Amino acid sequence: MTSVGGVTRSLLIGSGAYLPERILSNAELAAMVDTDDAWITARTGIRQRHIAAEGECTSDLAIAASRRALEAAGREPKDIDLIVLATATPDYTFPATAATVQASLGVRKGAAFDIQAVCSGFVYAMAVADNFIKAGQHKRALVIGAETFSRILDWQDRTTCVLFGDGAGAVVLEAGKGAGTSADRGVLTTHLHTDGRHHDLLYVDGGPSKTQTVGHLRMAGREVFRHAVVNLAEVVGEALAATGLTPADLDWIVPHQANLRIIDGTARKLGLDLSKVVVTVDRHGNTSAASVPLALAEAMADGRIKPGQLVLLEAMGGGFTWGSCLVRI
Structure with missing residues (x-):
């Protein structure tokens, strides 16, 4: 959609994040699997990761991050008309985790759906939301990346279990105007x-x-x-x-x-x-x-x-x- 005075741009007006309370250090991992802090740090740069609590789901992390993003953006759930949630670890096979987030936040209009592109998921979600906004189909989107990878790890496999953690991040995108140049916001x-x-x-x-x-x-x-x-x-x-x-x-x-x-x-x-x-x-x-x-x-x-x-x-x-x-x- 081209608006009077320029082109439509998706403005990033706020961001938020949430990490589970539990921190799992390399030293603790060394007590669980054949590894040590020096081995992990030298090969990955990782010193610790956050692990979701029992009963804490991907949607719980996403909801917390989304609330913080909305607060940072100065917007309310009623302002959102699109939720795109990237995850490879959904709460259920269906419904989409985005639908759970939508209901919990109190968003009552527009669409909410998941996309699955694993670690690239958030970048894919940004592209999807941006194109919906540029097409004029939605005005304000909540774009989320949320994972509980601890639930799909083999905790006996030191080549993978040391690498991953849980968390969620979100941004609010809002339709705005630009001149169509790289100087645009x-x-x-x-x-x-x-x-x-x-x-x-x-x-x-x-x-x-x-x-x-x-x-x-x-x-x-x-x-x-x-x-x-x-x-x-x-x-x-x-x-x-x-x-x-x-x-x-x-x-x-x-x-x-x-x-x-x-x-x-x-x-x-x-x-x-x-x-x-x-x-x-x-x-x-x-x-x-x-x-x-x-x-x-x-x-x-x-x-x-x-x-x-x-x-x-x-x-x-x-x-x-x-x-x-x-x-x-």
């Missing part, structure tokens, strides 16, 4: 990719149709690392090329928090200064679809990310899926 461009040939490198070995079980996460870490650095650098390059910008124009990059070595490797490949990269993996672990909005919300709340700054969100997950979202706050 709001989402400037999104780029999404999938390559289903790599199923066996990162997957969960269960599902309602295939095994009638939930299953556990399985990963070939070395291969995932190799693909991640290449794919993420390329998709960041796409975002910059689409807007006529360069890495030097970026104020911040908020990457998927999978592994500090992947974050460092991607930054080096792009020639980015690490001081411009938001890092939370040391304290959160890999929270899949929640990792980007958690990091974004933290950096907005502590004042690092300021209004008018150019921020690049990027992620890669099982599927393989990967994507980027360039937004001026």
Whole structure:
């Protein structure tokens, strides 16, 4: 939709985050599985992660993060007409976890649905919500990434159980006007990719149709690392090329928090200064679809990310899926 005086942009007007109370340190993990703090830290950069309490569901985390995002945006549930929730760990097979969030928040109009792109889920959700807003079908969206990955981990597999944690992050997007240039506030461009040939490198070995079980996460870490650095650098390059910008124009990059070595490797490949990269993996672990909005919300709340700054969100997950979202706050 083109509005009088310019083009429609999806303005990011508020963010919020929630982490479960329980913190699981590397030292505690070492008592559960054959590993130690030095091994985990050297290979991943992770020192601790948050774990959902018994009975605490993905929807509970999403609701808490959403309330904080709405408060930060100065908006109320009645203002929202779209909820897009990214998760690979829904409360139920159906209904969608987004529907539970909608009911709990008191949102009474519009659509609410889940999308599943694993760790890329939040970037996918941003693209979906942005396109709905640009098409004029919705005016104000709640975009959420929420996960309870602790529920699908094999706690005897030290190659995976040390990596993941639980959490949720959310943002409010609102229709606004722009001139159609890279100087506009709001989402400037999104780029999404999938390559289903790599199923066996990162997957969960269960599902309602295939095994009638939930299953556990399985990963070939070395291969995932190799693909991640290449794919993420390329998709960041796409975002910059689409807007006529360069890495030097970026104020911040908020990457998927999978592994500090992947974050460092991607930054080096792009020639980015690490001081411009938001890092939370040391304290959160890999929270899949929640990792980007958690990091974004933290950096907005502590004042690092300021209004008018150019921020690049990027992620890669099982599927393989990967994507980027360039937004001026």
